[in-house]
Amino acid sequence: MKNQRSRNRMFLFAVSAFLFCSMLLIAGPAAGVLLAAAPGIAQILSSKEIKEQRTAKYKEATDLLAAAKAAEREITTEERSKHTLIMAELDQLDEQIANAERWEKRQAQMAGDFINKENQRQEEKEMRGYSILRAIRGAMDGKLEGIEKEMHQEAVKEARATGIDILGVGIPMKQLNVLYGGREKRDYSATGGTSGAEGGVLIPTDIGAFISGLRNRLVLTPLGTTYLTGLMGTLQIPRTTQTSASWVATEIGDDTEVQGTWDKLSLTPHRLGAYSQIARQLIHQTSLDVEKFVQDDIIRATAIALEAAAINGSGGSGQPTGILNTASIGSVVMGTNGAAPDYASMVGLESQLSSSNADLGALAYLINAKTRGKLKTTLKVTGYPIYLWDGGDNPINGYKTAVTNNVPSTLTKGTSTSVCSAALFGNFNDLLIGQWGGLDIVVDPYVDAKKAIVNVYVNSFWDVAVRHPESFAAIKDLLTT
Numbered sequence: 001m002k003n004q005r006s007r008n009r010m011f012l013f014a015v016s017a018f019l020f021c022s023m024l025l026i027a028g029p030a031a032g033v034l035l036a037a038a039p040g041i042a043q044i045l046s047s048k049e050i051k052e053q054r055t056a057k058y059k060e061a062t063d064l065l066a067a068a069k070a071a072e073r074e075i076t077t078e079e080r081s082k083h084t085l086i087m088a089e090l091d092q093l094d095e096q097i098a099n100a101e102r103w104e105k106r107q108a109q110m111a112g113d114f115i116n117k118e119n120q121r122q123e124e125k126e127m128r129g130y131s132i133l134r135a136i137r138g139a140m141d142g143k144l145e146g147i148e149k150e151m152h153q154e155a156v157k158e159a160r161a162t163g164i165d166i167l168g169v170g171i172p173m174k175q176l177n178v179l180y181g182g183r184e185k186r187d188y189s190a191t192g193g194t195s196g197a198e199g200g201v202l203i204p205t206d207i208g209a210f211i212s213g214l215r216n217r218l219v220l221t222p223l224g225t226t227y228l229t230g231l232m233g234t235l236q237i238p239r240t241t242q243t244s245a246s247w248v249a250t251e252i253g254d255d256t257e258v259q260g261t262w263d264k265l266s267l268t269p270h271r272l273g274a275y276s277q278i279a280r281q282l283i284h285q286t287s288l289d290v291e292k293f294v295q296d297d298i299i300r301a302t303a304i305a306l307e308a309a310a311i312n313g314s315g316g317s318g319q320p321t322g323i324l325n326t327a328s329i330g331s332v333v334m335g336t337n338g339a340a341p342d343y344a345s346m347v348g349l350e351s352q353l354s355s356s357n358a359d360l361g362a363l364a365y366l367i368n369a370k371t372r373g374k375l376k377t378t379l380k381v382t383g384y385p386i387y388l389w390d391g392g393d394n395p396i397n398g399y400k401t402a403v404t405n406n407v408p409s410t411l412t413k414g415t416s417t418s419v420c421s422a423a424l425f426g427n428f429n430d431l432l433i434g435q436w437g438g439l440d441i442v443v444d445p446y447v448d449a450k451k452a453i454v455n456v457y458v459n460s461f462w463d464v465a466v467r468h469p470e471s472f473a474a475i476k477d478l479l480t481t
Contacts, residue, residue: 047100055300168442223389223428224362271315274301320464337414338477349425352473361427413477426472436461
């Protein structure tokens, strides 16, 4: 990859130099960098060559004056005319040097732009050839090569800058941006059976393109969640309560100083470990479709765990603190033992934000599948065939709504044990998800060696934070049965 970029650099420099020379030939002597070498032939001179001419002319002028001084006489009329002519030529050469230096600077910039763009295209092309399966094979054999080795080295540098150690094979963030996509499958093998789990149908004859990445697996993405990637160390975000204004009783009276309260919101890396089992024989396949299945297994596991933490992370046992467990968010209570959803309770979530002047930004509801089913069969008003779930793009109370079973449905309220669901409403721009570095793939080919199974552990580092608690409100005791 590096050798190819060097060859590209040499080639593009030659091309850009040729183009530059062609432009100067077209520009003609007016450009100030062309001098006649012979009748009808133009010679392109560099700023260095013109400076050498200027030095020679300057010496000619000083020699002329020195000769008169050595003879202890005044310079002659002829010498004075010649000196004046030389000084005019020196002025012209100064102008030519300035023009030549401007052209050379522009040529260097053009050549640099061509080289950078070509290098970027070449690098991205090679990065698209990255193979998770080759990386896993390299980890098993203790021998990484090619683009997988180069990206591992990049990941080690990236991780070191963030204070994280790579335990296995690293994939840097820039590779993830090019690489990831896939579909759903798990625990693959390469022989026998007709089901996806057995893997007999997973050795295709057609090679497809990579598809959707990690963020496309998260329902939080279209709601407007803010992602902060490429973080290093602890990220501290200052925040304040709103500073207010006050009326002054007299024209010359002092303003009443009302200051907001400042604090800091901190994001620190939490390790998220995804685990998968891959049949040893499948690892030795080279099909891009198999590659996509394996990649998607990693993406899907990471996405599910990340989203669950963002919504309901406990804040303990290594988990980030999710929205539902963030202190001081708004709350709507259904009843002593929970209650079925009604229109007033769903609107009540919106009212919680409105009462704090926080009903701005990417406002949306977030519920689970059980709650959606209940809303579809619950009338807004008795006797009218209009349901709490209106359908369309904004099915609840005129707002966008996302559905994921990462919203819990096993909460407890009073005597309603492990049957209550949560529902959320908020400005999802104020939900922050931070990421440190790329992925760290640790391969264990030994524990299940007798089954020809390789255990793959994928570590990544994340944190979740709510920028302003007033931006969210929740119900935690919905009954959906």
